[in-house]
Amino acid sequence: MTPLYECRLKCELPQIVEALVRSVHDTPKIDHIDTHDLPSRRAIVEILTDLYSLLFPGFIRQDLCHANLDYFVGDRVDRLFVRLRDEIAKALLHGNEGREEIAIKEAKDRAEQIAVEFLKRLPEVRHLCETDVEAAFAGDPAAKSLAEVVFSYPGFHAIATYRLAHELLLLGVPLIPRFMTEHAHKETGIDIHPGATIGEGFFIDHGTGVVIGETTTIGKRVQMYHGVTLGAFSPRKGQALRGKKRHPTIEDEVTIYPNATILGGETVVGRGSVVGGNVWLTHSVPPGSRVAVESPAPKIISSDDSQV
Amino acid sequence: MTPLYECRLKCELPQIVEALVRSVHDTPKIDHIDTHDLPSRRAIVEILTDLYSLLFPGFIRQDLCHANLDYFVGDRVDRLFVRLRDEIAKALLHGNEGREEIAIKEAKDRAEQIAVEFLKRLPEVRHLCETDVEAAFAGDPAAKSLAEVVFSYPGFHAIATYRLAHELLLLGVPLIPRFMTEHAHKETGIDIHPGATIGEGFFIDHGTGVVIGETTTIGKRVQMYHGVTLGAFSPRKGQALRGKKRHPTIEDEVTIYPNATILGGETVVGRGSVVGGNVWLTHSVPPGSRVAVESPAPKIISSDDSQV
Amino acid sequence: MTPLYECRLKCELPQIVEALVRSVHDTPKIDHIDTHDLPSRRAIVEILTDLYSLLFPGFIRQDLCHANLDYFVGDRVDRLFVRLRDEIAKALLHGNEGREEIAIKEAKDRAEQIAVEFLKRLPEVRHLCETDVEAAFAGDPAAKSLAEVVFSYPGFHAIATYRLAHELLLLGVPLIPRFMTEHAHKETGIDIHPGATIGEGFFIDHGTGVVIGETTTIGKRVQMYHGVTLGAFSPRKGQALRGKKRHPTIEDEVTIYPNATILGGETVVGRGSVVGGNVWLTHSVPPGSRVAVESPAPKIISSDDSQV
Numbered sequence: 001m002t003p004l005y006e007c008r009l010k011c012e013l014p015q016i017v018e019a020l021v022r023s024v025h026d027t028p029k030i031d032h033i034d035t036h037d038l039p040s041r042r043a044i045v046e047i048l049t050d051l052y053s054l055l056f057p058g059f060i061r062q063d064l065c066h067a068n069l070d071y072f073v074g075d076r077v078d079r080l081f082v083r084l085r086d087e088i089a090k091a092l093l094h095g096n097e098g099r100e101e102i103a104i105k106e107a108k109d110r111a112e113q114i115a116v117e118f119l120k121r122l123p124e125v126r127h128l129c130e131t132d133v134e135a136a137f138a139g140d141p142a143a144k145s146l147a148e149v150v151f152s153y154p155g156f157h158a159i160a161t162y163r164l165a166h167e168l169l170l171l172g173v174p175l176i177p178r179f180m181t182e183h184a185h186k187e188t189g190i191d192i193h194p195g196a197t198i199g200e201g202f203f204i205d206h207g208t209g210v211v212i213g214e215t216t217t218i219g220k221r222v223q224m225y226h227g228v229t230l231g232a233f234s235p236r237k238g239q240a241l242r243g244k245k246r247h248p249t250i251e252d253e254v255t256i257y258p259n260a261t262i263l264g265g266e267t268v269v270g271r272g273s274v275v276g277g278n279v280w281l282t283h284s285v286p287p288g289s290r291v292a293v294e295s296p297a298p299k300i301i302s303s304d305d306s307q308v
Numbered sequence: 309m310t311p312l313y314e315c316r317l318k319c320e321l322p323q324i325v326e327a328l329v330r331s332v333h334d335t336p337k338i339d340h341i342d343t344h345d346l347p348s349r350r351a352i353v354e355i356l357t358d359l360y361s362l363l364f365p366g367f368i369r370q371d372l373c374h375a376n377l378d379y380f381v382g383d384r385v386d387r388l389f390v391r392l393r394d395e396i397a398k399a400l401l402h403g404n405e406g407r408e409e410i411a412i413k414e415a416k417d418r419a420e421q422i423a424v425e426f427l428k429r430l431p432e433v434r435h436l437c438e439t440d441v442e443a444a445f446a447g448d449p450a451a452k453s454l455a456e457v458v459f460s461y462p463g464f465h466a467i468a469t470y471r472l473a474h475e476l477l478l479l480g481v482p483l484i485p486r487f488m489t490e491h492a493h494k495e496t497g498i499d500i501h502p503g504a505t506i507g508e509g510f511f512i513d514h515g516t517g518v519v520i521g522e523t524t525t526i527g528k529r530v531q532m533y534h535g536v537t538l539g540a541f542s543p544r545k546g547q548a549l550r551g552k553k554r555h556p557t558i559e560d561e562v563t564i565y566p567n568a569t570i571l572g573g574e575t576v577v578g579r580g581s582v583v584g585g586n587v588w589l590t591h592s593v594p595p596g597s598r599v600a601v602e603s604p605a606p607k608i609i610s611s612d613d614s615q616v
Numbered sequence: 617m618t619p620l621y622e623c624r625l626k627c628e629l630p631q632i633v634e635a636l637v638r639s640v641h642d643t644p645k646i647d648h649i650d651t652h653d654l655p656s657r658r659a660i661v662e663i664l665t666d667l668y669s670l671l672f673p674g675f676i677r678q679d680l681c682h683a684n685l686d687y688f689v690g691d692r693v694d695r696l697f698v699r700l701r702d703e704i705a706k707a708l709l710h711g712n713e714g715r716e717e718i719a720i721k722e723a724k725d726r727a728e729q730i731a732v733e734f735l736k737r738l739p740e741v742r743h744l745c746e747t748d749v750e751a752a753f754a755g756d757p758a759a760k761s762l763a764e765v766v767f768s769y770p771g772f773h774a775i776a777t778y779r780l781a782h783e784l785l786l787l788g789v790p791l792i793p794r795f796m797t798e799h800a801h802k803e804t805g806i807d808i809h810p811g812a813t814i815g816e817g818f819f820i821d822h823g824t825g826v827v828i829g830e831t832t833t834i835g836k837r838v839q840m841y842h843g844v845t846l847g848a849f850s851p852r853k854g855q856a857l858r859g860k861k862r863h864p865t866i867e868d869e870v871t872i873y874p875n876a877t878i879l880g881g882e883t884v885v886g887r888g889s890v891v892g893g894n895v896w897l898t899h900s901v902p903p904g905s906r907v908a909v910e911s912p913a914p915k916i917i918s919s920d921d922s923q924v
Contacts, residue, residue, distance in 0.1 A: 013697075016735050017690045020670060023739035024685060027746040029762050032674025034681045038767060054328060058340025065342045069332060074325045081321075094763070119324050123331035130335040141540070141549040142501060142522040146337050147402070148483060151346060152490040175764060182768040189497050189516065189805050189824045191842070193758060208497045208805065209517045209535070209825045209843055211874070214758040226499070227517055227535065227567070227825070227843065229874045229893070232757070236839070236871065241757040258519070258537045258569050259586075259843070261874050261893035274917065277537070277569035278588040278875075280894040281911045289914035295589045298597035301582065362636060366648025373650045377640060382633045389629075427632050431639035438643040449848070449857040450809060450830040454645050455710070456791060459654060460798045497805050497824065516805045517825045517843070531852070534807070535825055535843065535875070563852065566827070566845045566877050567894075585845070585877035586896040603897045606905035609890065 036094045039087040044179050047087065050080045051164055055126055059150050077119060084115040088168075091175045114171045125163050131200040132159050139203045139223050155204030158190035165194035189226075196230075198222075199252070206258075213247035215265060220252045225277070227259035233282075251287065344402045347395040352487050355395065358388045359472055363434055367458050385427060392423040396476075399483045422479045433471050439508040440467050447511045447531050462496035463512030473502035497534075504538075506530075507560070514566075521555035523573060528560045533585070535567035541590075559595065652710045655703040660795050663703065666696045667780055671742055675766050693735060700731040704784075707791045730787045741779050747816040748775050755819045755839050770804035771820030781810035805842075812846075814838075815868070822874075829863035831881060836868045841893070843875035849898075867903065 024031045032038070053060035054076055057069065064072060089111035093104065136149045136156055143149055149156055161184035165177035177194035185191040189208035192198075196212050199220035204210055206226035212218070216230045232246035245265035254269050256262070257277035262269065268284040275281060276292025285291055332339045340346070361368035362384055365377065372380060397419035401412065444457045444464055451457055457464055469492035473485035485502035493499040497516035500506075504520050507528035512518055514534035520526070524538045540554035553573035562577050564570070565585035570577065576592040583589060584600025593599055640647045648654070669676035670692055673685065680688060705727035709720065752765045752772055759765055765772055777800035781793035793810035801807040805824035808814075812828050815836035820826055822842035828834070832846045848862035861881035870885050872878070873893035878885065884900040891897060892908025901907055 012732055012736075013690075013693060016732075016738075017686065017693050019736070019739050020689050020693065020742075021686055023742045024673060024689070025682075027742050029746050029749055030672050030675075030742065030766055032672065032680070032763065032766070033685060035674065037678045038675065038763070040678075056338050056340065057332060058343065059338075059346065062345045062348075064340070066333075069341060070325065070329055073328050073332070074321075077321060077325050077328065116320055116324075120320075120327070122324075123327050126328075126331045126335050126338065130337050133337055138546045141547055141552070141554065142503075143547075144482065147340065147346070148486060150338055150340070151483065152487050154490065154493065174760065175767065178760075178764060179768050182770065185770065185824070186803055187494055191822050191824060195758070206499050206519045208493070208499060208519070209875075211822045211824070211842055225539070226519055226537070227875065229842070231841070231874060231893075236755065238754045239757055239759075244757070246757065257571075258539060259517075259535065259567055259875055259894065263873075263893070273914070276588060276912075277539075277571070278567065278586050278894050279912060280892060280909050283911055285914035286916070288916050290917040291912050291914045293588050293601075293909075293912050295591055296584075296587060296599050296601050298581070298593035298599045300594070300596050301598040364646050364648065365640060366651065367646075367654065370653050370656075372648070374641075377649060378633065378637055381636050381640070382629075385629060385633050385636065424628055424632075428628075428635070430632075431635050434636075434639045434643050434646065438645050441645055446854045447852065449855055449860070449862065450811070451855075452790065452794075455648065455654070456794060458646055458648070459791065460795050462798065462801065495802055514807050514827045516801070516807060516827075533847070534827055534845070565879075566847060567825075567843065567875055584896060585847075585879070586875065586894050601896050601909075603899055604892075604895060604907050604909050606889070606901035606907045608902070608904050609906040 037090050038094055039090045039176055039179070041179070043083055043087050044176060045183060047080065047083050048161065048164070048180060048183060050076050050083070051122075052160070054080075054122055055129055055160060055164075056150055059147075081115050081119065084118065085111045087176060088114050088173050091173055094175065114168075114173060118167055118171055121167050125160075125167065128163055128200055129156075129160050132156060132202055135201040135203040135221060135223065136205075140205055154188035155190060155207040155210075158184045158188045158192060158207060158210075159198070159202055159204065162192040162194060162196070162198065166196070166198075169194040196247070204228075209259070215245045216247040217249040219250060219254070219271070222250055222252070222254050222256075224256040225258040228256045229261040229263070231261065231263045233264050257292075345398050346402055347398045347484055347487070349487070351391055351395050352484060353491060355388065355391050356469065356472070356488060356491060358384050358391070359430075360468070362388075362430055363437055363468060363472075364458055367455075389423050389427065392426065393419045395484060396422050396481050399481055402483060422476075422481060426475055426479055429475050433468075433475065436471055436508055437464075437468050440464060440510055443509040443511040443529060443531065444513075448513055463498060463515040463518075466492045466496045466498035466500060466515060466518075467506070467510055467512065470500040470502060470504070470506065474504070474506075477502040504555070512536075517567070523553045524555040525557040527558060527562070527579070530558055530560070530562050530564075532564040533566040536564045537569040537571070539569065539571045541572050565600075653706050654710055655706045655792055655795070657795070659699055659703050660792060661799060663696065663699050664777065664780070664796060664799060666692050666699070667738075668776070670696075670738055671745055671776060671780075672766055675763075697731050697735065700734065701727045703792060704730050704789050707789055710791060730784075730789060734783055734787055737783050741776075741783065744779055744816055745772075745776050748772060748818055751817040751819040751837060751839065752821075756821055771806065771823040771826075774800045774804045774806035774808060774823060774826075775814070775818055775820065778808040778810060778812070778814065782812070782814075785810040812863070820844075825875070831861045832863040833865040835866060835870070835887070838866055838868070838870050838872075840872040841874040844872045845877040845879070847877065847879045849880050873908075 058064045089107045092107040137143045165180040169177040190210045192212040193214040195214040196216040198218040201221040203223045209227035211229045248262045248267040250269045251271040253272045256275045260275045260279045262281045270287030273289040366372045397415045400415040445451045473488040477485040498518045500520040501522040503522040504524040506526040509529040511531045517535040519537045556570045556575040559579040561580045564583045568583045568587045570589045578595030581597040674680045705723045708723040753759045781796040785793040806826045808828040809830040811830040812832040814834040817837040819839045825843035827845045864878045864883040867887040869888045872891045876891045876895045878897045886903030889905040
């Protein structure tokens with residue numbers, strides 16, 4: 001009698017498990033065994049949700065009015081503090097592994113200080129977000145109201161997340177800021193490194209494919225479209241470039257059209273310039289510049305051929 | 309005895325809350341306090357799920373057959389009607405705030421009328437979706453079956469969502485259509501404004517980064533790839549341009565390769581034209597045109613230098 | 617007495633349902649009625665989550681150490697086997713519909729064989745993933761640790777998902793591999809067809825908008841950025857091209873900058889070449905090539921005009 005296939009697996013199972021366990025020992029770079037806990041992905045997403053509810057209270061929680069606002073804010077701040085402290089402590093312990101030893105108690109104390117300091121900065125983040133929503137409404141004829149921008153514009157969502165993550169990064173928290181901006185990246189297609197420096201009134205329309213690198217500097221009232229890259233050269237040099245200014249500087253009131261790629265730490269796009277779509281720009285341009293490629297002239301083809 | 313850090317927070321908590329509450333009063337553009345409820349995001353996502361189950365019943369619900377189809381459809385239509393009516397009523401009340409007063413009863417009555425009218429249009433939306441799935445299968449050699457297209461192609465999903473949102477927009481519903489297409493944008497990276505006009509047999513392959521603006525017109529059997537922009541000029545003029553034709557017209561059977569950027573309300577791409585990838589096109593081209601940039605000639609470099 | 621609007625719907629409901637049911641009969645391409653079950657989307661996502669926990673155990677499950685690793689791996693393999701078998705069986709039955717009949721028992725037996733064979737290949741997939749994480753860390757100055765790459769880099773996530781889906785495709789499983797890579801596409805904006813062939817040490821930075829077509833071949837230690845397309849020509853020929861080599865070949869150690877579009881089955885980018893951003897490349901280039909467009913020269917404009 002031939003054995004059931006399921007029995008065949010039961011015979012093979014131990015070898016498969018053994019091979020996988022051996023493989024875990026052989027590839028320590030992707031195993032993360034016997035080490036400090038990472039921050040919890042789920043907890044960071046919950047922290048972000050609570051933070052949005054403090055930045056834009058009535059958009060996240062219905063039925064808010066001035067009579068119940070204090071209770072809502074007080075309760076959220078209290079809950080956030082505990083969650084932030086716990087995840088920041090994990091990140092501090094994890095990030096310092098292999099370098100100096102941080103005692104668990106010390107990490108927790110520092111995490112508490114950081115959490116308090118971060119919560120104090122939220123009003124300033126709210127102020128910046130208000131300048132961003134004004135810029136989006138002013139800049140987009142398709143926007144029907146300020147509420148529509150807050151309710152549904154992915155660019156606004158990605159910038160607000162960046163502004164939160166940036167403050168945590170400035171306070172010395174590892175791992176969590178990047179995880180936050182990658183969460184917004186997943187939801188919006190907009191990848192802003194938390195290390196970038198971005199002025200008030202920033203508007204990204206549509207946004208999918210935008211990349212803003214770690215050492216980018218962006219001035220005030222800059223407006224850009226989807227697919228814009230503010231990136232770096234020379235990737236193969238890799239870690240040797242860590243910490244150097246590798247990404248461009250964009251001065252105030254610059255407009256950048258879709259899919260423009262602007263690279264290099266010494267590249268400066270001067271104040272009020274306009275960069276056209278699909279441009280590849282690797283040098284500086286003075287204030288008030290217009291930079292665009294020519295549109296190609298059409299050639300007439302036979303209509304049933306879609307070869308290009 | 310030094311205080312616990314946690315105690316230190318307990319001391320600081322009231323000031324942090326007070327500063328945040330003050331900040332909410334100071335930034336009314338992002339607070340949304342003391343006003344009509346917005347539609348519920350969760351409810352709109354549930355409405356979309358129910359709508360997909362009416363458009364593509366057997367793909368969403370297993371075990372459907374002709375014997376139980378009536379019951380399934382009847383139950384879904386009944387449930388959808390209630391959900392649609394409630395969210396449309398909220399959107400009508402919210403969207404009209406600050407202009408004429410809509411009594412709550414009147415909003416609910418209009419919302420019911422709109423929900424009924426919208427449900428009546430679903431068979432026509434289904435017909436258009438069938439032309440889209442046929443176009444996708446015919447146009448993509450990697451497609452193994454029609455079922456694979458419906459089951460897993462993001463472009464098909466985004467177009468179906470646009471077709472639903474477009475009908476709601478035509479029926480005068482604020483906020484919800486844009487939220488629906490932004491939900492599809494989040495899931496697919498494809499951003500189609502619900503105001504665009506798009507003919508049958510539309511195929512977007514891959515799709516990430518596609519942007520189709522509010523006043524775009526697209527003919528029949530158009531085929532495009534990811535990263536294509538049908539966009540507008542002159543963003544700094546912003547709200548002054550509201551309602552004007554700002555986005556291109558794409559005639560029947562045009563093919564547009566990846567990352568082409570086509571801008572302007574007077575730009576017309578003539579019937580049967582082919583637009584190459586990475587093109588920046590800001591003027592009209594006649595029917596049967598081929599528009600492409602030249603591929604640059606290679607220069608030989610030392611192999612360990614990845615500078616460009 | 618005028619009827620309630622709700623009553624009006626109750627009158628209209630039967631016609632709406634009837635019209636929709638008739639529409640389902642009229643559009644068989646999108647109905648999926650009276651046929652074999654599709655694989656379950658939810659089950660495939662759960663399978664992917666279990667697979668990630670075997671590839672990167674300590675990143676998915678906290679508190680893993682060498683003492684409990686065997687139990688964790690053993691339990692996951694056991695659970696995965698059952699889930700894989702059931703979904704693969706559905707895919708085999710579904711994919712063969714309309715061609716030869718596969719008896720349900722035969723499909724289940726083949727699905728078991730495939731599931732066992734697939735699980736045996738996981739150590740090799742883990743080895744490849746380790747080369748990928750090393751390449752990402754080495755290539756990106758913004759990466760602070762290997763753990764940060766595994767924890768938060770979308771490119772790494774998309775490549776790992778591709779590597780899993782590719783093995784299932786090689787084992788002859790329909791529908792599921794594409795669904796898996798489309799799931800990663802949804803989460804990362806990176807669209808890698810499971811049929812592509814990709815060597816070790818592959819790094820995609822940022823990633824949104826990357827498209828790698830079904831018949832692409834990529835060598836070892838290739839590094840690319842977001843928005844890169846490795847695509848095909850002549851979409852209107854569609855199904856006639858099925859199975860032909862339609863996508864490029866990228867040799868070892870090539871670097872491709874953002875938004876480059878490289879098309880065609882005969883196009884070969886030679887070893888060690890560097891392709892600049894926003895390039896449209898439709899012919900082969902020899903090893904050690906540098907291919908880039910010129911950056912356009914700036915023109916000075918009046919500062920309050922953002923026309924391009």
